[in-house]
Amino acid sequence: MTILFYKKACSQLLFFSLFILSTQVLFAHTITGYVVDENNKPLKDVYVMHLKSGTHTHTNSKGFFTIDQVEEGDELRFSKLGYAAFAKAITEESEVLQIVLLEASIDLQAVTITNELDVLNTITQADLEVNPVTSTQEVLRTVPGLFIGQHAGGGKAEQLFLRGFDIDHGTDVAISVDGMPVNMVSHAHGQGYADLHFVIPETIENISYGKGSYDKSIGNFATAGHVDFRTRDVIRENVINAEIGDFNYQRYVGLVQVLDNANTSAYIATEYLTFDGPFDSPQNFDRVNLFGKLNYISDAGNELGVSISHFDSEWDASGQIPQRAVDRGLIGRFGAIDDTEGGETSRTSVNINYDMALSDNEQFSTHLYYSKYDFLLFSNFTFFLEDPVNGDQIKQQESRDLAGFDAAYTYRTSLSDYKLDLTAGLRLRNDRTEGSELSRTLNRRTTLENIQLGDINETNTSGFVGATWYVNDFLIDAGLRLEHFKFTYKDALSTLYDTQAQSETALLPKLNFNYRVSENFQLYFKNGVGFHSNDTRVVLQQTADDILPKSYGSDLGFVWKPTNRMIVNTALWYLFLEQEFVYVGDAGIVEPSGETERFGFDVSLRYQLSKHLFLDTDVNYAHARAINEPDGQDLIPLAPKFTSTGGLSLKDWNRFNAGIRYRYIGDRPANEDNSIVAEGYFVSDLNVNYDVTDHLRAGFAVQNLFDVEWNETQFATESRLQNETASVEEIHFTPGTPFFIRGILQYRF
Structure with missing residues (x-):
């Protein structure tokens, strides 16, 4: 029992x-x-x-x-x-x-290191939250390692520096806003000209960036890197902002939500800015921005975004001045040799994005955009070198229609029980420019001679395929991109009607690896072939086959969280460029350059010292050389060698928000043998804001806190003053802003 x-x-x-x-x-x-x-x-x-x-x-x-x-x-x-x-x-x-x-509140503990999410772009989003931006210059400075300088008036696009490149106004970094390209091909002033002044900084929600040419979805100009600014789909609260400061500075901004329900949101934003600057001859800078965006998410999760923007600006400029004129007392640091420089520009754009889920494993996105763009610029770099009677002023002008379409498809499946993402995309862009002009002028009124005048039609068709395989803690990402260009030019100065045309194709492979060593440490190894296109007039004047010179680059680095609230990113990188042919818009000539190589390292640190206190710094080193030139004659003019940016920020402490920022660039060669040196500088800025009530904020911002004397942009230029018998080659510079304070009053509702 x-x-x-x-x-x-x-x-x-x-x-x-x-x-x-x-x-x-x-x-x-x-x-x-x-x-x-x-x-x-x-x-x-x-x-x-x-x-x-x-x-x-x-x-x-x-x-x-x-x-x-x-x-x-x-x-x-x-x-x-x-x-x-x-x-x-x-x-x-x-x-x-x-x-x-x-x-x-922002807490870096929430930042996670995974192969499926780009932690570096998450960090940049944190930077934006901790240090809100109020100018396009500040927007660009949020990209680690990207250095900028302004010259020839506040309405001109900034000069860019990244990874040993003097990028001019955008030759080697691809810039876009909500996927719409900012860089202008075959521009009257310079290839890749990227003017971000049509962006209202307060509308920027996050920034997606990458260094090198490793992203299969990014094409033209992404040699040193790429940046995509994403505007807000919805604003958390309405904002009215007023700023008044030294040198007749005034800026007014408004953001108002006009529609907000379960599926749809819409807002409008506007900005007005006027600024004379510290110059003896006021720059009379005047800019108006209008922006509207509608975002719709269907019950099925499909998303439609439509934005419309318009911007218009005009300005006068003092231009770059020769050091000898200041040394002799002919002018002060903020004086001018020719104060009739300046310009005006406008851009009206429509941008449409649509993302949809075809199934649980399939995503499809489309993008359509159009811009009407006008540009007029008067400059004088050499004063009386070419024309001792009338001077060397030039006019650059164009009117452009830019239209494009792109689409991308992603399919998620598995391979050997591991996730596999298959992607494919197509892009079409067409630029039609009428009256692309370079002329010699007098006092912005009289045209003395047409150097170049014609119509440009440039079409870029591209496609890519790729596969991303997630194998435990490994990520393998491979892609192949195909680029095709057709260049067409009608020369209005030719006595006979003649349409010149040429086509070229480039194939660009990419191969990247990530290894998540632990939940706090990730290694990456990126490789890719990139390129930047050249001006249509260069292509048609140059008989060489290699009219789309390629770049070959690699990055080896890691992302590390040694503590819950500290993030370190470092990379060793190398970049080789083939022969290039660069159109110099200021002279209307072609300047060939040989093979070049650059290598260096980037180090970034983000550390949250307490709930409210944040420390950040970026340190960048680059060694840039022309390969086929003899030692001592192989330096690349204006290539930055050492740069660093960073600061200390206070966020939401007893109603206070504050920050002190610095930026540093070391001495760099202004010519090939370093006999002329562009001097470096260290400049600090300060901002303090206090929330008087839940709706009202008051504060102030100071640029150049310690009132140092610095030169924002510098060039080795041969010029002649009116009373000189011979030309002189030396540093010509735009002086950096002295101590400059502005008050800020903001109302939120």
Whole structure:
């Protein structure tokens, strides 16, 4: 009887154990859900972690996520920079989760290192939150390692420096806004001219950037890197902002939400800026910006974004001045040799983006844009070198229609039980420029001679395919990009009607690796072939076959979180460029340059010292040389060798927000043998703001806090003054702003 009872008890226990185990196995299943903010707007790139197993995923553009092998009682943790982390225990009733994340102070602890999310762009988003920008110069400076300088008036596009490149106004960095290209091909002033003044800084929500030419989805101009500014889909509160400062500075900004419901949001923004600058001859800079954006998300999660913008500006300029004129006392540091320089420009754009999910594993996005662009610039770099009577003033002018379309498709599948993303894309861009002109002028009124005048039609068609394979903690990303150009030019100065045309194609492979060593450390090795196109007039004047010279580059680096609130990124990099033919818009000539190489390192540090105090610094070194030139004659003019930016910021402390920032660039060669040196500088800025009430903020900002004497842009130029018998080659510079303070008053409602 006892044995019988024992056998029965054992069988019941075994049955009960198998029942419990089977129910647990049966319950272990896939959990899906949506994550939204307090306004019921989907949150993208929320980090979803299964605390028990350590597996993780991210939400997509619809806020949707899915995670496998979750059992009853397990916890999922949801985190995103700028939002309070939230943990959810899974119950048997859990089907489709609806998670709401509440806004919170910036906390670097929320930054996660994974192969599916670019942590460096997340850090840049944190930089924007900690240090809000109020000018296009500040917008550009948020990109680590990107250095800028302004010359020839505030309305002209900034001069860019990155990774040992004097990029001029955009030759080797691809810049876009919501996917719409900013760089202008075959521009009257210079190839790749990128004028960001049509962007209202307060509308920028995040910045996606990359250094090198490793992204298969990015094409022309992405030699040293690329930057895409993304505007807000929705504004959290209406804003009216007023700034008044030294040198007749005034800036007024308004952002107003006009529509906000479960599926649709829309807002308008406007900006007016006027500024004389510290110059003896006021620059009379005047700019108006208008921007409107509508965002619609369907019940199925498909997203439509439509934006319309218009900007118009005009200015006078003192131009670059020769050092000898200042040394002799002919003019002061803020004086001018020819104060009739200046210009005007405008841009009206329509930009449409549409993203849709074809299925759970398929994404499709399309993008359509159009811009009407006008540009007029008067400059005088050599004064009386070419024309001792009338002077050397030149006019550069164009009227452009820019239109484009691109589409991308992504399919998620598996290979050997590991996730595999297959992507393909197509892009078409057409630039039609009428009256692209370079002329010699007098006092911005009289045209003395047409040097170049004609119509340009340039078409760029490109496509790419790629595969991204996630193998445990490894990521392998391979891609191939095809670029095709057709260049057409009608010379208005030719006595006979003649249309010149030529085509060229380039094939660009990419191969990148990521290895997530641990949850706090990631290694990466990036490789790619890139290029930048040349001006249509260069292509048609140059008989060489290699009219789309390529670049070959590699990055080896890591991202490391040594503590919960410290992030370190470093990279060793190398870049080789083939023969280039560069159109010099100021002279209307072609300047050939040989092979070049650059190598160096980048180091970035972000450290949250406390809940409210943030430290950041970027240090960049570059060695740039022309390969086929003799030693001592092989330096690349104006290539930056050492740069650094950073600062200390206070965020949301007892109603105070403040920051002190610095930027440093070392001495660099202004010519090939370093006999002329462009001097470096160290400049600091300060801003302090106080929330008087929940709606009213008052503050001030200071540029050049310690009132140092510095030269913002410098060039080795041969020029002749009116009273000189011979020309002189030396540094010509635009002086940097002296101590400059402005008051700020902001009302939010």
